[in-house]
Amino acid sequence: MHIHLINPNTTAGMTATIRDAGIAIAASGTRVTASQPDSGPVSIEGHFDEAISAVGVTEEIMRMDRESPADAYVIACFGDPGLLAAREITRAPVIGIAEAAFHMAALISTRFSVVTTLGRTVIIAEHLLDQYGFSHQCRRVRAAEIPVLDLEDDGDRALEKIIEESCRARDEDGIGAIVLGCGGMANLTETISREVGLPVVEGVTASVKLAEALVGLGLSTSKVGDLAFPRAKTFTGQFSHLSGLEPAQ
Amino acid sequence: MHIHLINPNTTAGMTATIRDAGIAIAASGTRVTASQPDSGPVSIEGHFDEAISAVGVTEEIMRMDRESPADAYVIACFGDPGLLAAREITRAPVIGIAEAAFHMAALISTRFSVVTTLGRTVIIAEHLLDQYGFSHQCRRVRAAEIPVLDLEDDGDRALEKIIEESCRARDEDGIGAIVLGCGGMANLTETISREVGLPVVEGVTASVKLAEALVGLGLSTSKVGDLAFPRAKTFTGQFSHLSGLEPAQ
Amino acid sequence: MHIHLINPNTTAGMTATIRDAGIAIAASGTRVTASQPDSGPVSIEGHFDEAISAVGVTEEIMRMDRESPADAYVIACFGDPGLLAAREITRAPVIGIAEAAFHMAALISTRFSVVTTLGRTVIIAEHLLDQYGFSHQCRRVRAAEIPVLDLEDDGDRALEKIIEESCRARDEDGIGAIVLGCGGMANLTETISREVGLPVVEGVTASVKLAEALVGLGLSTSKVGDLAFPRAKTFTGQFSHLSGLEPAQ
Amino acid sequence: MHIHLINPNTTAGMTATIRDAGIAIAASGTRVTASQPDSGPVSIEGHFDEAISAVGVTEEIMRMDRESPADAYVIACFGDPGLLAAREITRAPVIGIAEAAFHMAALISTRFSVVTTLGRTVIIAEHLLDQYGFSHQCRRVRAAEIPVLDLEDDGDRALEKIIEESCRARDEDGIGAIVLGCGGMANLTETISREVGLPVVEGVTASVKLAEALVGLGLSTSKVGDLAFPRAKTFTGQFSHLSGLEPAQ
Amino acid sequence: MHIHLINPNTTAGMTATIRDAGIAIAASGTRVTASQPDSGPVSIEGHFDEAISAVGVTEEIMRMDRESPADAYVIACFGDPGLLAAREITRAPVIGIAEAAFHMAALISTRFSVVTTLGRTVIIAEHLLDQYGFSHQCRRVRAAEIPVLDLEDDGDRALEKIIEESCRARDEDGIGAIVLGCGGMANLTETISREVGLPVVEGVTASVKLAEALVGLGLSTSKVGDLAFPRAKTFTGQFSHLSGLEPAQ
Amino acid sequence: MHIHLINPNTTAGMTATIRDAGIAIAASGTRVTASQPDSGPVSIEGHFDEAISAVGVTEEIMRMDRESPADAYVIACFGDPGLLAAREITRAPVIGIAEAAFHMAALISTRFSVVTTLGRTVIIAEHLLDQYGFSHQCRRVRAAEIPVLDLEDDGDRALEKIIEESCRARDEDGIGAIVLGCGGMANLTETISREVGLPVVEGVTASVKLAEALVGLGLSTSKVGDLAFPRAKTFTGQFSHLSGLEPAQ
Structure with a gap:
């Protein structure tokens, strides 16, 4: 295959x-x-x-x-x-990868939040949640406010901010899982899940x-x-x- | 695994x-x-x-x-x-298996219909579609009006009725895929897909x-x-x- | 009767x-x-x-x-x-009793909040609100974080926590009524309503x-x-x- | 009282x-x-x-x-x-009486249809169903196409047309109950229910x-x-x- | 014309x-x-x-x-x-003017908030948003808590409170535009837009x-x-x- | 301007x-x-x-x-x-032009239907209706089954088919207005409205x-x-x- x-x-x-x-x-x-x-x-x-x-x-x-x-x-x-x-x-x-992540998150939790890069992309995720039918399962789309290429160029700082925002999601949103909102985060799943203590769903995988x-x-x-x-x-x-x-x- | x-x-x-x-x-x-x-x-x-x-x-x-x-x-x-x-x-x-079939059907078509067994179970599928967020993607839940055990005991007749209802779904519902609405239909997917000429999604598989x-x-x-x-x-x-x-x- | x-x-x-x-x-x-x-x-x-x-x-x-x-x-x-x-x-x-309380609350207020026992049951109430059609009328499902049997075994403390959470609902949710989210609260309606200053709807009654x-x-x-x-x-x-x-x- | x-x-x-x-x-x-x-x-x-x-x-x-x-x-x-x-x-x-009828119908059936007087009032019932949260429980709002005062002035003919439309609702809508959509039908409940063979919910009562x-x-x-x-x-x-x-x- | x-x-x-x-x-x-x-x-x-x-x-x-x-x-x-x-x-x-403002706001932003007069009128705007189909585009209906006639009688104070609430909307709601929720605000659009730094849509105009x-x-x-x-x-x-x-x- | x-x-x-x-x-x-x-x-x-x-x-x-x-x-x-x-x-x-037509149709009718070109574009209009919030106001998106360029190359035949489908919409959908679903129909509004006897909303204009x-x-x-x-x-x-x-x- x-x-x-x-x-x-x-x-x-x-x-x-x-x-x-x-x-x-x-x-x-x-x-x-x-x-x-x-x-x-x-x-x-x-x-x-x-x-x-x-x-x-x-x-x-x-x-x-x-x-x-x-x-x-x-x-x-x-x-x-x-x-x-x-x-x-x-x-x-x-x-x-957005739809894939939503589908998988819906199978392991009743409610999830998305952590994406910049605030201006939140609306894109919200439109997809509506179109695919997952807006009720998603509590909130959050932005860590990092430009996409910072994932490449300033990885440690980016990771830190994603973890911070994911922790806020965990503490405030009443969720069971985090969805990572950028393909460039494909290698961070394990670290974030360990730090946040929640299942983390990433779309590429x-x-x-x-x-x-x-x-x-x-x-x-x-x-x-x-x-x-x-x-x-x-x-x-x-x-x-x-x-x-x-x-x- | x-x-x-x-x-x-x-x-x-x-x-x-x-x-x-x-x-x-x-x-x-x-x-x-x-x-x-x-x-x-x-x-x-x-x-x-x-x-x-x-x-x-x-x-x-x-x-x-x-x-x-x-x-x-x-x-x-x-x-x-x-x-x-x-x-x-x-x-x-x-x-x-219902959620699994809905998820998969949503990935290969924009709209699908469900063909289930008895009319009285239609409401169960409709409630699940609502709860899981797929009610917009599903055009209609249809019943072939066969008792579940007929799938075991009178298989040929049951298959015929499911194919008939699936063809009606194909012709009337404006859909791209059929979802089979009973675990007992797990062995019929290929036959129905061939007869109906649409992708058929079955939940067990x-x-x-x-x-x-x-x-x-x-x-x-x-x-x-x-x-x-x-x-x-x-x-x-x-x-x-x-x-x-x-x-x- | x-x-x-x-x-x-x-x-x-x-x-x-x-x-x-x-x-x-x-x-x-x-x-x-x-x-x-x-x-x-x-x-x-x-x-x-x-x-x-x-x-x-x-x-x-x-x-x-x-x-x-x-x-x-x-x-x-x-x-x-x-x-x-x-x-x-x-x-x-x-x-x-959940549906009964929702129906009644919708007749005397435009918006209500639910105060239930444990946080893990919030999702159950939310699913029911969706299924019954009352999710727009309910601003929020809140948990007082008391185990159900505390209503029996530690009644005073439980009542206090329910009143506290109900007051938060009154002050933050923009509501006209409270729905009590547990059958074991059937005897508390009057007290809570008096303390909170809002109509309180309880499902058993x-x-x-x-x-x-x-x-x-x-x-x-x-x-x-x-x-x-x-x-x-x-x-x-x-x-x-x-x-x-x-x-x- | x-x-x-x-x-x-x-x-x-x-x-x-x-x-x-x-x-x-x-x-x-x-x-x-x-x-x-x-x-x-x-x-x-x-x-x-x-x-x-x-x-x-x-x-x-x-x-x-x-x-x-x-x-x-x-x-x-x-x-x-x-x-x-x-x-x-x-x-x-x-x-x-509309909300009352919707509430009661939702308690005894999973799906109901409304039979009202004139086609031009269908939109009013649909708006109410949306506002009250019952649009998913109602399969269809139907009109018998009788002016309201015909219920007074030409009662037999009006009753006949309501029964006809109710029978169509029963046969086509997949419902468990009929809601009568006019206060002037308050005295017809029993007759219609008997003729149609479904529970009939009327709003005044x-x-x-x-x-x-x-x-x-x-x-x-x-x-x-x-x-x-x-x-x-x-x-x-x-x-x-x-x-x-x-x-x- | x-x-x-x-x-x-x-x-x-x-x-x-x-x-x-x-x-x-x-x-x-x-x-x-x-x-x-x-x-x-x-x-x-x-x-x-x-x-x-x-x-x-x-x-x-x-x-x-x-x-x-x-x-x-x-x-x-x-x-x-x-x-x-x-x-x-x-x-x-x-x-x-409410529908007009909603339509226009939806053409220049993906999300807007409404700033209206008294808290008790919030529900009216929310019902209209639902009926017209704009509830997803509106993040929040807010009240400046000013009686309508204060717009006439105590205009400066009223303006100040509207601007304050609009700034809160800008800072907290993730919006691109403000809708003014009262016909009596028809002369305030320009001032508020300048103070808040967002497009402001007013219904009369x-x-x-x-x-x-x-x-x-x-x-x-x-x-x-x-x-x-x-x-x-x-x-x-x-x-x-x-x-x-x-x-x- | x-x-x-x-x-x-x-x-x-x-x-x-x-x-x-x-x-x-x-x-x-x-x-x-x-x-x-x-x-x-x-x-x-x-x-x-x-x-x-x-x-x-x-x-x-x-x-x-x-x-x-x-x-x-x-x-x-x-x-x-x-x-x-x-x-x-x-x-x-x-x-x-789709959003423009939906907005205008919603201002002159409670319900409208769309008549577009090919069946395969129906889904596009349905997605837009959902995204813009007009799916409740639209009864049905219909296709006249004419390729877009037939509007240029075989105009009379195309017009005829659009009128036929619009008449079906008028007779079956319970609507007050028709929305034309293609920019290439911008010159047909008047003719269609006269033939169909309903207000016709066209997006370019x-x-x-x-x-x-x-x-x-x-x-x-x-x-x-x-x-x-x-x-x-x-x-x-x-x-x-x-x-x-x-x-x-």
Whole structure:
């Protein structure tokens, strides 16, 4: 089984963090690869960054489906950028790390809180909770107020602030679990869980296991109705290579 | 990894169906066992049957935790009887097949319908959809109007009716996937999917893969707050063996 | 008119408290009786206790329906354990004290808060508020952090803590009424209301009056559809006496 | 105990129907009276009629509180016109027949449908279901398409159409009970229930019993916060008699 | 284009404030007039005041439609009293200032808070948010605890308290905009926005622009279905002039 | 005042239709311009098309803000692609035609239905209704099953099918208004409204008027919190021109 992780931002260091986390958690028979798009933002910290990164996410999936089709894809940014678009263009299951983390947290606790990076991304998580149906299970989306790339560049300080905010969540929110709200936190799960004393759910690792589950079940994105392959059509300009797109398989 | 499936009704034939489905879907390193309670209804077709069966579910988990602790437990009846009670009494993750099927269906389609056995159980599925947050993703809960044990005793006729209702769901509900609403349908997934032409999600198999996922992630039921072990206390009468219950650890 | 109150836990002292409260509030033509199951937990403080106690609740209703059928039954634990199961097995109306209190509080205030016993039972009340449709009317479910049996064994201290928490609710929640979240508080309504200066709604007394109302209206549980009598079937083991159950009437 | 029913429209015949239904259902110790405002519409079939009738409703309550204070008031029109305004101006409990019917129907069934008069009033019932929290329990609000006064003037034909629509509700909606959506149907409950074969909940009778319940519990409208007596102030013109209004106490 | 603003209370000074704000914001081709009813409360601070004022609102619209029909009407009290009634009785669009403010705030921010006058009116705004669908976009309804007429009589102190509460909203609620919750604040928008440093949405001005928008689009209240003209009928007493009401056009 | 309409697809003929509709509806002092991106799909009929077109939408806004800043922008595709991203990158208000149409329809009716192009886009409208809070006001999203470009290439046939579906909505959905679900229908409003006999709300025209309203109010996108300008950062590859983006103003 081959699971391909797409880091929607273009910071290779973060792709490595994500890949390592994915490989570490994968079952013995699962091959995990990871890549980031050539084009896009180096970090994703708002709706604009999300919108741009969605293009790279879909390009990566189409490239992989042509070159080396994976059995499942993971979108490793907590806003799940391009998730439904990605599901349209491939037959393979596609999982976003936010949804994966919410699903898993809901299975081990009655209530959880999210700890994410910057305050301005809280709204993105709240919209996803609403859309996916988990807003009742989530007590609060909290921000540690760290820029995404600080996870790379100033890791110790970032970790400290995440732990502080997670402790506040534990003490004030009446929760049973913490969800980490950024793909760049994929290597921090264990430390945070130990420090905070609560189960900590992280989306990259959760996605890999959910992807294994779906593939194991023989389930892939429904191609009937809403998520059928896009209608082939002309694209212009820098997107003209998408014209008359035919599904890879 | 050891996953134990509990058939909440006491019909051994259905336990076998469930066990076989679980074994067939499990990863190579996963051992799947199954049992049913000694005491309880032979089928579960309403709230009363659910309430009685919840006792057997928790008894089976406590027995297993004493005798041969599994890494995860699955409650293989579509009403998820005793789910939160079960989560209190063990450290291992516990998954209900209704929730498992809903989670998986939400990952491969934007909208699904449920096809269950008797009309009187529709309300049970609707309550679960509300509680778990999936009521917006589910277009409709439909009943094929077959008693649960007909799945055992009159399998061909039952299968035919389930396929008929699933086709109606496909044609009328605007959906991308079908969820099968009974543990006794665990062996029918492939046939129904082929006949209906839609992905079909079945809860026993979905639960086994979700259990593997949770165990792989090192996640288990949060013991902080709502799902902490029950407070030790006296039970009377036929339940006196539960007095002063100490978690198996 | 005969209303029978079932204390779902097996503590006789609490049954007496409940019975006394019921008798005190009943109309002159109403006979109120009360009992507790022979088997079950001495207090109910979580999902596991709820699940076990649901058996006793249904057993008591079936026993009464055979021996001395009441015109209505009340389930006198704030989690309403076994409520829908109970409605299936009898023709008489069955009322849970949590739902009764919510209904009454919604008639005299626009917003209320619940003050219950232990923090771990908050989630049970929240689930009921969602299921019954009162989550918008309830500002907050609060716990006084007293074990249920302290209401019996350390009554003064318990009362003090409930009053303290109720005062916090009054001062912080923007509410017009308090709902008491435990059947064992049935005798405290007046004192708390006087101390807190808000209407206080208590479920045992509310249930008795709602039961009188339903019986007076000639309304009983609908036997068409979801709450029809359970299908007769075989039960095994300690529940074999339930086999082929025929409704009492 | 004295319960006063206010027919918000000014048709005396309908007041008589409502009074008779109230008297017939009241407990032996309960005195039931009824009146309609001097001023207002002869029937209520839309938002405008509702708005005008709300004035008469509050005037009647203030008049009664001055002349012959009742222990509880019932607003006997299915749109519950002026309900929250009425609760502000009196210490006594005030119950609307729509809310009363919804509360009672929710206690005896998991799902109900409403059968009301004209299609244009469906929206009023839907708004109330949302506001009170019962929209999930109600499958559908249906109209028999009869003007309100036909219940007085062409009773047999009206009854026939209500029964027809109720039968459609029974056959198509998957429900356990019918709610009658007009105070003028207060005398039809029994006939409709017999013809349709489902429990039928009617609001006037339900309100009387709920009022008895509240009064029996010693509960009345919370005067803390949202429903406190209106602030005394100047009113002008035809409403100048409301200036400096002091609660009747 | 002629837009008529109705101040639902009978304080002429407030009508002037509202008129001035409307004239100042109107497009060059728009004529703005304003009036208050002859009869009604001098301020609106609760459900009772709302109910009474709804009569005046509809009377003013009917009078205008007879004498000098406007192209659109605005109900300039934050509870939108009589809104749906008003929509029934005229073909022209009718806009409430609460709904107008919510609509506009939702277009420029993801989350807003409301700052209104007295705590007892918070519930009115919350009900409107629910009914209109904006409860998710509104973080909190706050009260500055000033009586409505203080806006006229003690303007500086009132302004100060509104600014204080708005600053608290800005600092604590995680919002992008403030909605002012009273028609009497129509002249304070600019000052408050400058002091608080957030966009401030005020309903009177928002309504005028929304009215211009609707009229410009050729859209008016749908006369098919729910909001069709009221059925002509007899009214009695002080409302007898409404008998056999025929739409103005 | 200058309002710029962005046709998110790259079909110039559709841009002309949108521009003409915008100019026709604009107030006398309003200048309306329109453009489409150089790069993107020729029509938008699913999530993938939406994701790609969001890039062009934001590029057009940034180009305009550099070259000829408009006072407001309109995104003229019914999925509102890139709406929140667009709001981040400009100080001017940005309005999507779906949200505009929903807001306007909610002001003139209690319930509306949407008639859109292809069945696969229904889910997009449903997600927007949920996110914006209008799902209760919308009875049903219907598809006429016409590809978007048929509006250009086979206009008569397309119009016929839209009218047919709108008539079904009128007859079956209990609605007061129709919302047209595609920017390419901007020139059909009048014809459809006349044929169907209901108010018809179309998003391009609605957006122009809402934009005029916001600009007239001096309101623009809140730059505090969620919609603040994106953090300046490095973009790579084909998006490198976005690096260190500074707001135009």
